[in-house]
Amino acid sequence: MTWSATARGAHQPDNTAFTQQRLPAWHPLLSASIALPLFFCAGLAFIGLGLGLYYSSNGIKELAYDYTGDSGTGNCSVCATAGQGRAPPPPCSCAWYFSLPELFQGPVYLYYELTNFYQNYRRYGVSRDDSQLSGLPSSLRHPVNECAPYQYSAAGLPIAPCGAIANSLFNDSFSLWHQRQPNGPYVEVPLDRTGIAWWTDYHVKFRNPPLVNGSLALAFQGTAPPPNWHRPVYELSPDPNNTGFINQDFVVWMRTAALPTFRKLYARIRQGNYSAGLPRGAYRVNITYNYPVRAFSGHKRLIFSSISWMGGKNPFLGIAYLLVGSLCILVGFVMLAVYIRYQDQNDDEDDDE
């Protein structure tokens, strides 16, 4: 670098706002005059939101039944004990009776809930082959290694769907019966088993392999069902739009839960007389008890719930908003106090500046 003077001012820096760090700017000051209104407004808004949330959450009805079958908790205990220590457990069914004193406002959703079930276990979570599930024929024959040890069956056939998640598919089934009059006959309430999965999952992410000769079964030829399954994947449902990889129960199950306690949607009740909800009366849920949970001291629950714009029943969100809102107001008052207490000095200070 030479410093010798060449042309006068040749090295003179540019005089622009950017190079001289003089960009027009706003210096936001955290003064009380900004913070106070902010806190009060935010507090009021949050309280309003919280109240709204709380009431809409309160308006949601929820009806739950633990059918795990711990001893003395109903007739499912028989199934639970029957299934103990036997794999696969023998088919067993039990029932849950309940009555509604008034209309259970619809739309009503039926969930099952599992506890202490680690769908978020890392190796469990990755034990799936998304390309197989998206219907790629090559992946059907050659599942990815992550699926191991549910990659190939004992006979050496590729497992479809492979992996631990698919293998542990929840296979209890429920049917709901309504008794309109006391001692009247039980009428089966139609359960809508479609539309319970994410639209994108059902329509995009999960695809059946291309049919061979118009038959799904042929498409799956040469594959084995997961070891825990009693039937092949193409027989999950008689409905051709709900079988194979796009069986909605399967799709829902494959969307793994974040926490060891989770609910999954089983069905919606929205058809026929029940579109407005479940009318008053006695009900029976027939439960086909297949899924063993007692081994890992888990629980199975069955939940009827209505939903609102904010999803299911969730008082916590509303309470949290109420709490935050009132805290804002409180802090606002504290700030006001501090502001008044030190106002004189601050004024002096401002004058100085």
Added chain:
Amino acid sequence: MGDPTGRREAQRRRQNKPGPSEKYELRADGPTSMGSLAYREDLEEEKNSEFTWEVQANNQAYNSQFKEKVFLCWQRKKYKKNVIHTAKYNVFSFLPLNLYEQFRRFSNLYFLLIILLQSIPEISTLPSFTLLVPLICLLTIRAIRDLVDDIGRHKSDKIVNNRPCQILTGKSFLWRKWKNIRVGDLVCLHKDSIVPADLVLLASTEPSSLCYVETADIDGIKEGFPEEVCVQPQEIAHAKALRPGMPILEHPGGGWKVVCEEPNSRMHHFVGCLEWKGKKYPLDIGNILLRGCKVRNTDTCYGLVIYAGFDTKIMKNCGKIHLKRTKIDHLMNRLVILIFVSMVVVSMALAFGFWHKVKEFKAHHYYVSAMHPHSVAVEAFFIFWGYLILLSVLVPMAMFVMAEFIYLGNSVYINWDQHMYYEPQDLPAKARSTSLNDLLGQVEYIFSDKTGTLTQNIMTFKKCCINGVVYAESFPRPRGDPRQGLACASPPPPQENPFLWNKFADGKLLFCNTQLLQAVRANQDWRVREFWRVLAICHTVMVQEMNSECPPNPGDQLVYQAASPDEEALVTAARNFGYVFLARTQDSITLMELGEECVYQVLAMMDFNSIRKRMSVLVRKPEGSIYLYTKGADTVIYERLKKKGETEWATEEALASFATETLRTLCLACKEVEEDVYKEWRQRHQEASILLQNRAQALHELYEEMEQSLQLLGATAIEDRLQDGVLETIKCLKQGNIKVWVLTGDKQETAVNVGFACELLSENMIILEEKEIVRILEVYWENNNLQGGKKKELPLQFKMALVINGEFLDQLLLSLRKEPRALVQNVNVDPLESWQEPGEERVDFLQARRLSLMWRTLGIQLRSSGLIPQHKDSKTLRIAEKQRERAFVELASRCQAVICCRVTPKQKALIVTLVKKYQNVVTLAIGDGANDVNMIKTADIGVGVAGQEGMQAVQNSDYVLAQFCFLRRLLLVHGRWSYMRVCKFLRCFLYKTLASMMVQIWFSFYNGFTAQPLYEGWFLALFNLLYSTLLVLYIGLFEQDVSAERSLELPELYIAGQKDELFNYWVVLQAFAHGTATSLVNFFMTLWISQDSAGPVSLSDYQSFAVVVALSSLLSITVEIILITKYWTILFLLAIFLSLCFYVVMTSLTQSLWLFKHFPKNFPFLYADLNVLSQPHIMLVILLNVSLNTLPVLAFRVIYQALKKPQRKEEVEKVISEEITVEPVPCIRRESRARRSSYAFSHREGYADLITQGTILRRSAGVNSDMLVDHTVPPDEPSGSMKESLWYPRKMSFLGRKRHSHHGKVSSEDMQPPSEVSSSLTMDGQAVCPSSPPSQQSLAIWIFTGEVAIFS
């Protein structure tokens, strides 16, 4: 242009190679004392002393026979070619080498290892791209930067290697390129050409075969590398002085053979011998032309290449730029290690959790039990590694790369700053180092050079007093730009230049006084006449007539070149007042006295030296009478006056008033000498000058005898003009709690004078003197020894200043090692001093009172013995030495001002090191000369003032300024901003990393410690790269807490940086806590909400949960950064907008169908965000998270601010009241008289010898002129005078040697019998200190007096 840059690259390249070159490196942590430094050098001396390097001129066959073993049996030629490759890479080596370099950084290597670990499926917790993508991006960015740098180096290499030069081929010199030069070649150099390799000078066209070179281009690798002039061995010069160049052509090859030492890095040192025609001639460094020097004023010269290419001294010396690192950098590294360690600990804890959990999984959770083929311990071990990978995102990988960019940006701002642009020289400020910006905001000590840094090094003739009448400027110019126009272009009627009558008048002189002018022109008063004659005759200035074709002003024809600017100012003043110094020969001086030319015969020159403090010239006037003209310090002159009358008193008063104005004063006197007296004296003088022993002493005595009963003529006052804005800058820096120490090679008097001028010193300060210092320190040591090392503070309440002398410093810190008693011994008893200045011995009552008062305050029991520890074993000595150093530093740091004068460059560095070591503060050294290089390199920050003393300081500095006053802006604005920005950036970065990534840990508690990542891989990969980067980058580059103007108005703001307030462990802890809190809120609020909720799309599934937490984190962090940013510009809005855009775009991209279809495994989050965010209640969840993270912090800040404001005000009040209580302490005035006699020539002794011997007079008219071709400097060169100041005659080395012997003598006299020691010890507070402390010559002074000596 090319070469220095290339060299710098080479420096960078070699910086990691430890080599012999490290010997001059002064490291902060290394041994600091002078002794150890010297020791290291001695050790170096031992090595490399074998003469195994043989070169025969023009005999390639011979020279290429030497081989050196490279590897096994592969050999190559021992002598390197002159090709230089400073570029690191070529086309093929770029990729591997660059990758290798990058992976030498710990963080990159760490991530590489993590990525490698990831490929093990058992423990691969994160998708491989998560870490790979950012790493590749960062590596690419770095590689591109390196590539751009390297291309520049290639270009400069090419330029350097292709420079033309003349090489002897066959019988003639042919133009070749530098790269063709081989060892043994004969090279012909012309004026202004650059020396291509290290040459032995064989011949030149100059008389005595001198060759003048300018070394400004050599970046002063070492302290005080003096401007080089090579002297050829006399014999050889004589042997072929027939016609230049001829002998070489006659003897191609010539049979010259050089045997010398192997190439080494010692710039000052060379030993070898030249064999020619069977005779051997010794060679030393004086015979060597070093690569990179520029041949000046020498028409042609011939050299024999001995070292080429990388063997040259300059290239060998390139290895030691030491990597300066900032405090924050250290903290950052420690922090990363801390994070890493805590990460390992957390991983272990979580793996331990898994250990417990996995038993349950294996036994009961049948759906996963088949996935545990290994034993519990092995599984836990795997999980540990899995967590290590998972949590590696907590280590801020991008931080270092981004910090580098921020540093770069802030450096560029410095280069861009218009307020630091110096228009007269067209010099903008320049940040040469791009990694020290934040340190600029933490400086606590500034070590400044004096000359050229604080002062302009321009001496202005301000006032004079003739015959007791004071003449000041008649038209006081408005203080301001001295460049504007003529001095007497006065404000009232634009009158003509009063000097027009004098065609030699120098238009640049600013002094004029009409009254005086009249007096001079009237030519009535003999005193006035003699006054100007003294100025015109008694000096060592050289004159050079410019042969410009049509000089605009005849006055411009004369160019004076003086050893010191003082002299130049005086002679120029005389010239303007009609006493024009025209020419000088060995024994005559030609003057133009009021238009009349007179030749004075010089009979004797009694040179200035620091003891004599005067200079005399004995001349025979044209009319035949003999006169002695003397000028010198007033104390010296007054003692030698014949009579003391009214005039003398008036003059003394004038002197006092000059001194209070901090002008440098000088007394002029003369006397007529009788012819017979002179004859007798001359006889003795000749005898004395051929004495072999004690010659100097004898001459001194003779001079002394002659310089008696003088007649006082008057006094002059010269202003050592401070640079513009120095006063304000120092004041401002002091307000910012920055201590300014002046370290100068100059005289004590001059230094003190400047100290007063720039208000570092003030009248109400006690200037501690050596004796007092010793006493205070002794008390301190004693107390420390008695209390078993328990520190006792120095009980000082006064405003004190420390003025300390280099030699005294040496004694203070070194005496223990060598001679335990030397310290006390040398403090007061200086034989030379007492011999010279008997008048100083009188008791000074004021001072005595002052001392006793001080002792009382200190509560000292004066003791006469046992002050110095008597233990001799090395350990105690070392401890004692350390204590000594510590005590000294502590004392010095308590003083309001510290001025160290007459310090060598090494001592400058030593002082800096000491302060660094014992105060643990950030130091900044500023200087402009080669003598400051050491200090600049030692200090944490080195600032070079691009001034007139060459480029060495600049080349070694970290920042280059044109003026001292820019330091204010550099520190208070840029430094403070940079520090604040870097701190804020780091805090934000830590916060954001922790806030976003800690959730992984919390999530572990809910997934059975299975190291399941919570975030999507792509979010992790892009979070640090795109989503959150711009905002922190904005903070690091643009944030301003207060405007530049306000920073300058309130220097107190700077203190925060000194105290590390903005980034320390406490701040880190805060960031850590805040980050943890944010992550906890984000995770657990989402968790609790999701537990209750159920719906068609709830957030209870893993992907939704991940999306919600990720978005909450991102938004929380964004809002937090928005809130702490205090400078919202359009760029900030752009940054926010872009960050969010990046999130939207990249998320929709990575969750798109197309990518999922092709890589379902890598893009599993198909439409997750779209589905989740279309739910209104999920937006509410995110809103809740963000507000919960923001509002409490906001509230806390508002309240804290409101509470802090009044507190701060109270503090300020307290400080003010404290200051008031300090004031009433009786301030003891030091006599201003002490400062008065302080005119000190800043030039060195020995010029008179040069003149009388005629060595440097070859250019004077009539002398040796037939030898010359045309050596006048082209007058059209605007900076000609500045450039010329860069080269000095080689005779310096002769001076140095002479001084050496002298010094030896002095020190032998220093050794006093012990009885005297004890007597000086027993002296109590009533003891007398001479008001001007001993100023002996020191060996090294001549290197670094820091003044410009001009000879040509």
